[in-house]
Structure formats: C-alpha cells, structure tokens
Amino acid sequence: MEEHSVKAKLSAIAAALMVSLSMAFPAAVMASPEDDLKAFREYFKKRFPNVPFEDFVNGVYALDPAAREQWEAIEEFPPYEINIEKGKDLFHKPFKNGKTMASCFPDYKQGIKQNYPYFDTKSGKVKTLELEINECREKNGEKPFPWGKGPIADVSAYLAYLSRGKKIDVKVPNKAAEAEYDKGKHFFYAKRGQLNLACADCHVYYAGYHIRADLLSPALGQVTHFPVYRSKWGGLGTLHRRYSGCNKQVRAKPFPMQGPEYRALEYFHTYMSNGLPINGPGARK
C-alpha cells in the first residue's frame, strides 16, 4: 500500500514538473498559420495605413494613383477577355469520352477558385487549381496542358472569373498540411539566387519601394488577381509562371511549375490572402 502511494506521488510530481517545463520552454512550438496571418496583416496595415484592406488585391495600383489611372483605362477593354472566352470553350468542350471538365468541377458555377489550393490528405499533396485541371484531363484520357501559359491559363482565367468577389478561404486542417504550409513559408522567407533575395525582401520589407521604374507590390493580396495578363508577356500567365520569372530575376534556377516547391509556396502565399476577394483574371504591366 505504501509503495503504491509513493509511486503515485512520484508520478504526480513528475507530471507536474513536465507540465511546468513545457510551459517554461514553448520555443519548440512554431507559430500557427493563424498567428502568421494576423502578424502579416498587421505589418501591411502599419506600412500602408491609407490603403483599405480590400484594396490590397489591386497590388501596386492601390499604391500609385497615376499608375492606377492608366490601369483603369486598360481595364475598359480588359486584355484578358478573350482568354476568359477561350477558357469557357475549353471547359465545356467534350473529351473523347463525351464528358466535359464540368464533371470534375461540379460546383464551378458558384465559384471555386477561392478554395484553392487545398491539402489533399489522401495523397498528402497540396492541390492547386491548375493541377486539378490537368488531373481532370488525364483522368478522362486526354493529354495534360503545358503549364504556365496557353490553355491551362485560359481555363484558370474562366474559373477565376466565375469566382470573382468570393473571399479566399484556404484551410490548413492538420499537421501534414501544416508541414506543407511551413515549407511554403520557409521558401518565401529564404534567400536565393545570385542576387541573394527572398520573396519577402521585395514584397514584404521593400513593398511599395521602387525597383528601377516599377513599384514592388505587397505580398498581401498578391495572388488574388491570377492568372494575370501581363503587358510584358503580351499574354496571360499563371501564378507559377510568375514564380518562375521572379526566381530567374534574382538569378536563381526556377523550380518546375506545379512541382512540390511552388505548390507549397502557393499554399502559404494564398493563405496569407485569406479573407480577400478574388479579382482574377487581372491585368498588370
């Protein structure tokens, strides 16, 4: 009897010690996505106090009134209109087996882009919209579209257009998802390339500053307008096409589009724009 109670007392003390120890050393626990999001928003609110939260979706045009005027003039005849029509035709064109893409995206009419990317627990992969568009094609015996531009961007533009106004709602539901989120977060803040720059360098710390003749866009609200018609490209491109270009611009070898790195990055990057409305496809310089 006495032995039992001593053991019980010892284990009770040990348990109490462990609890107090873990409370004294919480450093091993990383900040949660929710904490990151809160800090992200607060940073940009402080940096750009005169920009209303929803206006961040317009990037540099929320910061520079002269550029905004020119951009609004271009938006009178949106350069991506043809792409939306092409995307619509592609989406509804029957495959060899008779089905259309609507069979893979049954809720497409209500807008679905705001839910991407998402973590698919079954495959352990981050699924982006473009990835699923091609998975749909392959599932139905068709060749996948090449990434970055062309038909993949057109279909993405059509689906983005249908999702306009819907608030981004990316979820990080479990530990495995959080691991991918953290990979993306790490990528965003890590220096790379000969110019040794991180995404955060230009788009967080130096957002709003000039880079030669251009302004650096803030990372908050940065993904909402994709796929994007860039005057520089003279055409429409996807988010991963831009990631690729940005990496080349800091003289880093770009990662493969829709590969694990860019999908994790898109996961983190889009989560940081949760609550902001989709305004894609967009037009930029």
Add this chain to the structure above:
Amino acid sequence: MAKSTIKIRAKEKGGVVTVKMLISHPMETGTRKDKKTGKLIPAHYITEVDAEANGEKKLTAYWSGGISKNPYLSFKYDGKKGDKLKISWQDNQGQSDSLETTVK
C-alpha cells in the same frame, strides 16, 4: 454572326463625345522572323481607320507598322447622345472590318 475585331465605347458629356476603341489586329511590321522557320513574318497592319458620326466624317487615321498589336484609339468630337457612330478599318493585305454603335 462573326465576332467583330472592334470593341467600342462612346459616351457623351457636356456636348463632347469621347470614343474609345480597341481593335484586335496583329499589326505585324514585316521585319520579325518566325522563331521556328527563321522566315520573315509578312507585314500585316492596318493602314487606315475611319470614324463617322451620323454619316459625317469625324476622323481618318493613317497607320503603319509602327503601331503596336491590338491598337487602342481614343478621340473626342462635338456631338450628342444617340449619334450613330461607324468605325471601319482596312489593312495592307486587303482585309477590313467595321462596327456601328450608338453614343450613350
């Protein structure tokens, strides 16, 4: 009905009509080379744009290969709501298109 190459917006304010339009056209200069074949892409650009309001000539533009792809054109004239606008273009390969609209 075939889709027009011209997109147009015409608004009247204070007795002045502002006409804005975007024309879909490759506007090839004739000096670019095809990346795959190495051959010159033949010149294909709009040579003339005409704008009429209620049958009266308002603007004639003489263009060359110096104008970029998918050109945007904007002009103003003294007019009123309900004016019948007709925009037409012709290019160096003999193609042409036109569009009619009403001023809002």
